[in-house]
Amino acid sequence: MYTMTKQLLIMIALGATSLAIAQGQPDAMPKGRSAVAIVDGQYPASFFPNTEQLGADEMRIIALGTGMPNQTKRAVSISYLVELGNGEKFLFDIGSGAMNNLFSLRPDFSKIDKVFASHLHVDHVGDFMGLHVGSWLSGRYTPLHFYGPSGATPELGSKTFVEGMKTAYQWDIATRSGALPDAGGQIVVHEFDYTQQNQVVYDANGVVIRAWPAIHSLDGSVSYSLEWNGLKYVFGGDTYPNKWYMEFAKGADIASHECFLPPKALAAYFGWSLAQATYVSTRIHTEPQAFGKIMATLKPRMAVGYHSVQSPENNQAIMDGVRKVYGGPLTIARDLQVINVTKDQIVVRMATVDEYVLPPDVTQAYKDAPRSDDKSPSEMIQSGKWDGYTPPPMPKK
Numbered sequence: 001m002y003t004m005t006k007q008l009l010i011m012i013a014l015g016a017t018s019l020a021i022a023q024g025q026p027d028a029m030p031k032g033r034s035a036v037a038i039v040d041g042q043y044p045a046s047f048f049p050n051t052e053q054l055g056a057d058e059m060r061i062i063a064l065g066t067g068m069p070n071q072t073k074r075a076v077s078i079s080y081l082v083e084l085g086n087g088e089k090f091l092f093d094i095g096s097g098a099m100n101n102l103f104s105l106r107p108d109f110s111k112i113d114k115v116f117a118s119h120l121h122v123d124h125v126g127d128f129m130g131l132h133v134g135s136w137l138s139g140r141y142t143p144l145h146f147y148g149p150s151g152a153t154p155e156l157g158s159k160t161f162v163e164g165m166k167t168a169y170q171w172d173i174a175t176r177s178g179a180l181p182d183a184g185g186q187i188v189v190h191e192f193d194y195t196q197q198n199q200v201v202y203d204a205n206g207v208v209i210r211a212w213p214a215i216h217s218l219d220g221s222v223s224y225s226l227e228w229n230g231l232k233y234v235f236g237g238d239t240y241p242n243k244w245y246m247e248f249a250k251g252a253d254i255a256s257h258e259c260f261l262p263p264k265a266l267a268a269y270f271g272w273s274l275a276q277a278t279y280v281s282t283r284i285h286t287e288p289q290a291f292g293k294i295m296a297t298l299k300p301r302m303a304v305g306y307h308s309v310q311s312p313e314n315n316q317a318i319m320d321g322v323r324k325v326y327g328g329p330l331t332i333a334r335d336l337q338v339i340n341v342t343k344d345q346i347v348v349r350m351a352t353v354d355e356y357v358l359p360p361d362v363t364q365a366y367k368d369a370p371r372s373d374d375k376s377p378s379e380m381i382q383s384g385k386w387d388g389y390t391p392p393p394m395p396k397k
């Protein structure tokens with residue numbers, strides 16, 4: 001009786017959140033870590049992965065990469081992880097270097113099986129195969145799903161990209177097949193028409209993801225919105241300021257949009273002529289004042305600018321540009337920045353991660369998932385084994 005009363009009191013103290021988590025499937029935790037509920041919206045100053053329960057009504061957005069194709073230790077290429085209180089996780093872009101930051105969070109990879117690509121530049125999809133193999137090794141035992149736009153011609157679309165990756169990495173996949181869960185080796189591509197406006201590209205478990213065109217270099221860049229539980233997150237793909245974003249990003253709680261270096265700073269950084277820098281910054285991308293103007297019009301609960309060459313001087317140039325025209329809530333994204341979103345508050349923090357991280361623990365379902373037989377090299381190659389070494393006997397399975 002006493003135990004029941006105590007349990008009930010704890011549940012009341014924590015609110016409906018903990019009840020929902022208890023009913024749902026919690027993330028597999030690394031050994032030695034346990035997640036506690038956040039009480040009264042009082043978050044720790046820093047986000048330590050796998051120590052906080054996500055509330056049932058809450059969304060958490062983690063920047064995995066916010067920089068450029070010429071990535072640095074502090075800013076790898078673009079990627080965002082969005083986690084929802086219903087237990088689901090979504091990746092938006094997986095640019096080069098982003099796997100490093102994703103891995104540092106030690107997530108439950110059995111839940112990370114969907115990537116939504118804004119376009120096929122390497123700074124947005126360069127780590128896709130790293131994600132495929134890394135997550136397959138670390139807990140994902142179901143297929144990886146790639147959602148992405150078509151191109152002006154079939155060879156410029158997501159289907160060709162994914163099929164090409166599969167072909168290029170045939171040897172890699174073949175070596176691991178059998179040792180790892182069979183289904184985890186599969187990639188399913190969902191290519192959609194990039195010209196469609198605000199079309200639904202994903203709709204399941206109360207999560208609706210829509211896409212619309214962006215204007216960037218060639219046809220085939222898009223932006224996304226994710227709506228769930230009355231919250232709306234917008235992930236802007238690389239773009240010149242466009243009318244579709246202005247229309248379909250309306251009502252966003254979190255509106256992210258690229259916010260490139262202004263022309264002068266870009267010219268100084270790359271050693272380009274001012275003409276070339278102006279073209280790239282204001283015709284292919286969105287410079288800070290344009291970003292500010294977009295956000296001043298949209299008025300999201302939080303504007304997030306990302307995709308820049310990051311250094312103290314550059315960061316200042318970006319901030320100065322935005323603030324000339326926009327005075328609202330603003331975050332200039334950094335790698336491993338964490339945004340918690342509820343109806344009542346938005347909290348922006350940085351994550352603290354270990355330099356040397358162990359792989360995340362895998363679930364029992366991963367261990368039990370069907371595997372075909374291991375493969376071996378040919379007899380000719382095996383005949384080359386040096387007889388001066390004898391390996392230890394194999395332990396029993």
Ligand SMILES: [Zn+2]
Nearest residue numbers: 119121216238
């Ligand atoms: Zn791009």
Ligand SMILES: [Zn+2]
Nearest residue numbers: 121123124238
């Ligand atoms: Zn880009």
